[in-house]
Amino acid sequence: MEQQDLNKRLLLALALSFFVFVGYSYLFPPQQQVAQTEQNVTNKPAPQAAASDTAAKSTPTSMDKAQNAPVTASGGKSLATITSKTFKMTIDEFGRIAQYELLEKKYENEEGHNLQILGAQEVKPLEIRFSDTKLNDEAFKTPYTNSGTATVDVTTSAQTLTLTQQLSSLTVTKKITVNPDGSYTVDVTTSAPAPYFITPGHRPMADHSMYMLVRGALIKGADDIITTIKDGDAKGDETFKNAKIASAFDRYVATMFYDFKKGMNVSILKVGDGDPLIFVEGGQNLHLGGYIGPKEYNILKNINPELTDAIEFGWFTFLSKPFFKVLLWIHGLIGNWGWAIILFTLLVKLVLFPLSYKGMMSMQKLKDLAPKMKELKAKYKDDPAKLNAQMMEMYKKNGANPMGGCLPMLLQIPVFFALYRVLLNADELQGAMWIPGWIDNLAGADPYYILPVLMGVTMWFQQKITPNNFTDPLQEKIFQWFPVIMAGMFIIMPFPSGLVLYWVVNNIFTIGQQYVINKAYAKHKAAAIAAHKKGKDS
Structure with a gap:
């Protein structure tokens, strides 16, 4: 499978899992929770169930069963x-x-x-x-x-x-x-x-x-x-x-x-x-x-x-817990949860930078090889085994790794969901101010929808400067509309502004990374061309 296709499918998988993980639960809340809420609102006395259905099981010391007790109404x-x-x-x-x-x-x-x-x-x-x-x-x-x-x-x-x-x-x-x-x-x-x-x-x-x-x-x-x-x-x-x-x-x-x-x-x-x-x-x-x-x-x-x-923190407690402790430590130094989220995001980007650098450089090389890939696909369209062999040979010759961009993207998925759990469940964010007059509660939604719009804009710009090589028109259309869909979803649903802040800052840092890597690759490519010319002249 071509590297660009694989990366796009991974990102699609991330998007779909996000919608399932977050969007579905918002649009279709559990009926049990709704029923409990309605019961509390109506404040009707709870019926006493039969002891056989509601009896507490005995402890390991073989105690008798505790009987169901009546529930007294409030007031x-x-x-x-x-x-x-x-x-x-x-x-x-x-x-x-x-x-x-x-x-x-x-x-x-x-x-x-x-x-x-x-x-x-x-x-x-x-x-x-x-x-x-x-x-x-x-x-x-x-x-x-x-x-x-x-x-x-x-x-x-x-x-x-x-x-x-x-x-x-x-x-x-x-x-x-x-x-x-x-x-x-x-x-x-x-x-x-x-x-x-x-x-x-x-x-x-x-x-x-x-x-x-x-x-x-x-x-x-x-x-x-x-x-x-x-x-x-x-x-x-x-x-x-x-x-x-x-x-x-x-x-x-x-x-x-x-x-x-x-x-x-x-x-x-x-x-x-x-x-x-x-x-x-x-x-x-x-x-x-x-x-x-x-x-x-x-x-x-x-x-x-x-x-x-x-x-x-749910499924991702093994990651969320250390993330939360790091956030607490940063907040203890600067005293503002918004800036703590920003600094934490920068720290994550720095830790993952070596992998991101290799992955993005690999994507740049594969972008340059895209025309040759198309030629090989056309030439060996009826011989998949031969096509794969030729592509592997081309990757080896040009120092390109078809899997190089996958690992950073795969690592971002658990990181995002773990931090999502932290920012969704941390009581410390309730009433936490970032910028007075704008974000007064990082546990609540952005009242002016600035962060969701910025998220959509930064996602779109990130796509524009990232090497792309779409072979599937449907994938291309999905990716073109993806920033709009995500921004719209974050506007419609009251996501915590702390979470949206993380996403916006992560996009901005990724854009910065991409600029640095694009320039580094341009220099690398120019040096390779110069060396190739010099070899020919000699």
């Missing part, structure tokens, strides 16, 4: 409200976190209201389910009492809330110590042994964007292996012994338990259409660390460095 009685500079947490009469509200301006919705991250009809964090059916039923009819104040301020220091539930045969005490950063500890004691499970709650329902995002549960096991169970993929029989982290996460936020010393016995309950619901086996004296709020790297790192493993 029920509140025992306490805990506030800090960045959040407001409401504790309901069953000792659960009924709602968690983010108070920072960058999290406000389009109507200017604070973001509430917990689904109105979903299972709440700190809910306890007893293995004994009768005891469990009684527990969800018996409210807790609060021995302290109903208004707790944790702005400057941690505060402890003590809740007590008096059942007919058992007293349950929950001590919840909340820190200013949203982390907390929960100590559960029972007056007598009574097998139970406690949950960090259903994953937050804070983001309803139609991108192909990863949402669900993340478990970091005792062996440090991270397992992600996406919404729709839960089987209901997953168990993890001595797990370190159990997180239920959305795009930017999560609710989680952690225990890095003893570990937790974790079971996954299948709810809805296959969504995972995390349960942790309890005991007469249970101590757990917890966190609820944004998956911001520095917040999680300050609580415990291992908690940063709860930041999930």
